[in-house]
Amino acid sequence: MASPRRLVVPLTLGALLLSAAPASATLERARAAQARGELRTAQIELRNAVRAEPSSAPLRAALAQASLDVGEADAAEREIRTALEAGFDPVAGTSLLLRTYLARGRHNELLRDFPEPAADAAAPVAARILAARSMAQLALGQRDDARRSALDAVRRSPEAADAHLAASIVALAAGDLAAAEAALDRALEAEPNSAEALLRKAALQLARGEVRVAADTAGRVIAANPGHVPARMRRAEALLMLGDDAGARADVDAALRTAPGSAAAVYLRAVLASRAGNWREADEDLQRLGSVATNIPGALLLQARTKRALGQAAQAEDAARRYVARNPTDARGGQLLALMEMEGGRPDAAAGTLTRLVSRGVSSAPILDLLGRAHIAARRPREALEALNRAAALAPDDAGILSRLAAVRLMVGDATGMASAAAEAARVAPGTPGARELLAIHALSFGDVAGAEAELAKLEPAARNGEMARVLEGMIHTLRLDVPRAQATFQAILAANGESVQARMGLARLAAASGDHATADRLWGEVLARDPGNAEATRRLALSAIGDGPRAASARTTLEAAQAAHPADQNLALALSGALLRSGDAARAAAVLDTTPLRAARRGPAIPLALAEARAAAGQWAEAENASRLALAEATDLAAPRRQLALILAQRGDQRGAEALIEEGLRARPNDPELLGTLVVLAGRKDGVDAALATADRLADRPGTRPGSATLRGDVLMNARRFEEAARAFAAAYARDASLTLALRQATAWNAAGRNREASAALSAWLEREPTSAPALLALAQLELAAGRLAEAERHLGEALAGSPADVSALNNLAWLVQQRGDPASLARAAGMAELAYYLSPTAEVADTLGWIRLRSGRAAEAVPLLRQAVAASATRGAPDRAMSYRLAAALRETGARDDAVRVLEPAIAGPAAFPERADAERMLAELRAGR
Structure with missing residues (x-):
């Protein structure tokens, strides 16, 4: 009986040549070519030998192996069949024939032509057939059958490498890496130089990160057969991972000499080109692969990277998208696709x-x-x-x-x-x-x-001269109200970068502060043209766009242009529609919101909520109801759309439907204050204050509604202007369940009733619980200011600022109090607080405080623009504030603009309206008219 080693299929051309006919020049040349890795040359020489000796079974078998090595499985099949007919070793010949079937993907034909061997069949041949059947069954998705065939192959011929290889491949397909490697090791024990077993071993080593070992394992195959293309590819892959691009390139070139059409080799050559930055060369290789590329793992990803590097964005994204579809859990593909979507502005x-x-x-x-x-x-x-x-x-x-x-x-x-x-x-x-x-x-x-300056000083010189650092420098000058230097800084940024948004914002703030609202609005428009999502620019223009007059019309035009350029931007649409609505143009406000781009891009209830408001303002109640229903569908868990729809239903006469809608929301959130308050409002609108109070009491007694229902009764009484009753209702609720909300409500009610002491006491009671509560401290300071208790107000404002150092109201009020002392130190301290308040929020009140401090500090020229801003801003709420007008007139008089001062003062003292500085204003006007 033949030895077990003789039963293993020879996997190298050299082994088959050793059993060929007596040596000849042709065979010697074939062996030499095989040793050099020139498999195509070896195949040609063997063809010549077969022509010389067509009946030689070993030569036919050697030619079959050579043809299989260069990828010509159909030719290999013809030759090995002829060899078997001529009496070639049935074990080796059958194995080689089975390999041609598998190489050509003829899995069904293999199962048909090679049925399961009978129990008494010769074990060596039976094992090879079963091993090949296992591979065919695995390829066809018949995993259980594949496993049984592999186990039977091992049972029939435990020394057959093919059987253990099949068992290893089946185990690997099942995810059992340990079993796969154990079977692979047994295959290598049976045939230590088995190329397939060695290459599969190298693959497992690569998967474990044993890259150098894997390269050496593949090298053993190459040492025996330099023209072995799969071994060259495996080693090239490992060398790439080791960063040895030169070694990898040598293996790829060798593989391509043997198999010029090898897709794997062409792909790796493209990889090497990409690593060297030769994107054009990589692209040419990928194009050579054609449709085959889609079958190579990673080829689509490489194509995406290559096309992106070549600036072919559409083709790059298409390749990345196809790669992600096939490999949805590969982070490389997802990241690359997302990056390209970002680069494409999506x-x-x-x-x-x-x-x-x-x-x-x-x-x-x-x-x-x-x-x-x-x-x-x-x-x-x-x-x-x-x-x-x-x-x-x-x-x-x-x-x-x-x-x-x-x-x-x-x-x-x-x-x-x-x-x-x-x-x-x-x-x-x-x-x-x-x-x-x-x-x-x-x-x-x-x-x-x-x-801030200390942080900027820590930057490297290049970063210190960067746009953001320069913007911060301009902001520092702005905070110090050094307008010339701030303007120069922002203009220098624009000179270096004409698209700078931050520089334009800085200049716009400066223009607004100096009263140049036309320039400010123009700059805010330029900001929106470059950054349509800029919240400050949108808000500032929206405020300017409210009302009549050329400034409002110009601001609306700017907003309209920005919104037209970005029709799907919700914030711009909401700002423009809000300005139109508050200017009395409800129809245009609705038209801005009811567009196809906004409907397509809608996220959340904001757009339909605003549309419902505009429709209701226009008296289009049916359309308002439809819009409200859309808003509720977008956010069923929010109270605002539910409240809006309920109020519209009630307006249309469906009181029962409105109440049912709110009750439905309360079942999910029984203590929602907005929903509870809506039920009270519905009752009051239908049947008056007493019905509203009865509903408030009923809801307060309903289990689970507190603390949301605690303010309901007091709120009804406040709206009815029954302030003292409201204060007592809030006090009773506070006694049951104390909260900051109830303390503030109680203080507001007592103050509205003219009971300053009781209002202060309500806040003081809460401060005994929470001594650092900034809202309570601020509210108490306001009451003390109104009552003339200035020392207490100053103390409480200081305590509020300790916990909230950027609170604009506290800063402004404390600055006003401190400046009243009039001494240089107090004016300097007040100026610091007012400057910070102005920087944080340049409202009319803050500009007025800072302007007055500037005037009292002998800086009248700097005071005028601030006080102009204050008067202009107060005018947007109705008539200009009379006290602010007085202070502006004082600054104008100080700068010598006496006629301007008169024009400001005359309307301020027209009529009987009282304000604290009225007597001073009347005296100033008389002096100005008298030329003093």
């Missing part, structure tokens, strides 16, 4: 791509970081915050992620969180520009100019 699409990737369990700091950036670009700061928080948790030492986290925390109003993240980024990488700049912004938000 952050929503990028966020969707990355969200799907994360939902499939594929998450990393770079993926979450890119998702955060996509949400930022799509103006979804809350979603960005969630993604960047998770990214920072995975990469706590990534300064870039921490800087972006700081920025998005600032966007959502978390100044403390912003400072914490920025400080951590600066600790990790002290030179991080974004972190230092954010820390400077944080310092400026508290009026800490020195702290």
Whole structure:
């Protein structure tokens, strides 16, 4: 009986040549070519030998192996069949024939032509047939049959390498890596030089990260057969992972000499070209692959990267999208596709791509970081915050992620969180520009100019001259009210970067502060043209657009142009429609909101809610109801759309439907104050105050409605102007369940009833519970100011600022109190607080305070624009504020503009209206008219 080793199929051409006919020049040349890896030459020489000796079974078998090695499985099949007919070894010949079937993908034919061997069949041949059947069954998805065939092959011939190889492949397909490798090791024990077993061993080593070992394992195959293309490819893959591009290139070139059409070799050559930055060469190789590329793992991804590098965005994105469809959990494809979607100006699409990737369990700091950036670009700061928080948790030492986290925390109003993240980024990488700049912004938000300057001083010179740092420099000059230097700084930024949004914003603020509203509105319009989502520009123009007059009309025109350029932008549409509605043009307000782009892009209830308001203002109640129903469908869990729809239903006479709608919402949220209050409003509108009070009492007694129902009775009485009763109702509710809301409501009611002491007592009671409550301290200070208890007001304002140092109201009121002392030190202290308040919120009241302090400090020229701004801003609420007009006139008089002062004063004292400075204003006007 033949030895077990003789039963293994020879897998190299050299082994078959050794059993061929007596040596000849042709055979020697074939052996030499095979040793050099020139398999095509070896095949040609063997063909010549077969022509010389057509009846030689060994030569036919050798030619079959050579043909199989160069990928000509059909020719190999013809030759091995002839060899078997000529008496070639049935074990080796059958194995080689089976390999031709598998190489050609003829799985069904293999199962048909080679049925399961009989129990008494010769074990060596039976084992080979069963092993091949196992591979065919596995390819056809018949996993259980494949496993049985492989086990039977091993049982019949435990020394057959093919049988163990089949068992290994079946185990690997089942995910059992340990069993797969154990069977592979047994195959190598049976045939240590088995090329297929060695290459599969190398694949497992690569999967374990044993890259150098895998390269050496593939090298054993190459040493025996230099022309073995799969071995060259496996080693090239390992060498690429080791960074040995030159070695990998040598293997790829050798493979292509043997098999010029090898798709795997052409693909790896494209990979090597891309790594060298030769994108054109990589693209040419990928084009050579044609449709075959879609069958090579990674080829579509490489094509996407190559096309992107060549600037062919559409083709790159198409390839990336097809790769992601086939490999939905591959982070590389998802990230690349999202990046290209971002580059194409589609952050929503990028966020969707990355969200799907994360939902499939594929998450990393770079993926979450890119998702955060996509949400930022799509103006979804809350979603960005969630993604960047998770990214920072995975990469706590990534300064870039921490800087972006700081920025998005600032966007959502978390100044403390912003400072914490920025400080951590600066600790990790002290030179991080974004972190230092954010820390400077944080310092400026508290009026800490020195702290902001210290942070900017830590920047490298290049970053110090960057746009953001220069913008901060301009902001520092603005905070100090150094208008010339601030303007010069922002204009220099624009000269360097004509598209700078931040520089335009700085100049717009300066223009508004100086009373040049036309320039300010023009600049806000330029901001929106470059950044349509800019909230400050939108808000400022929307305020300017309310009312009549050329300024309002111009601002509306600017908003209309911005909205027309970005018809799907919800914020712009809401701002424009709101301005139109408040200017009395309800029809145009509705038209702005009722458009196809907004309907297609709608997210949430904001647009239909505003549309319902506009329709209702126009008296179009049916259309208002439809819009409200759309809003409710967008957000069934929100109270606002439900309340709006209920009020519209009641207006249309469906009181029962309105109440049922609110009750439905209360079943899910029984203590929602807005829904509870709506039921009370519905009752009051239908049957008056007594019905509203009865409903308020009934809801307060309903289980589960507190604390939402605690204010209902008092609110009804306040609306009925029964202030003292309201105060007692709030006090009774406070006695049952004390809260800041009830304390503030009670104080408001007592104050409205003219009972200042009782109002103060209500707030003092809460402050005994919560001594640092800023809202209560501020409200109490307001009462004390009104009552002339200035020392107490100053003390409480100081305490409020200790807990909320950026509270504009507290800063402004305390500055006003302090400046009244009139001494230089007090004026300087007051100026610091007023400057910070103005920087944070340049309202009429704050501009008035700061302007007056400037005037009292002997800086009348600087006071005039501030006081003009205050008077102009107060006029948008009706007539100009008389006290503010008096102060503006005083500043104008001081600068020598006496005629202007008269023109400002005359309307201020016209009529009997009283204001604290009336006597001073009348005396000033008389002096001006007298030429004094």
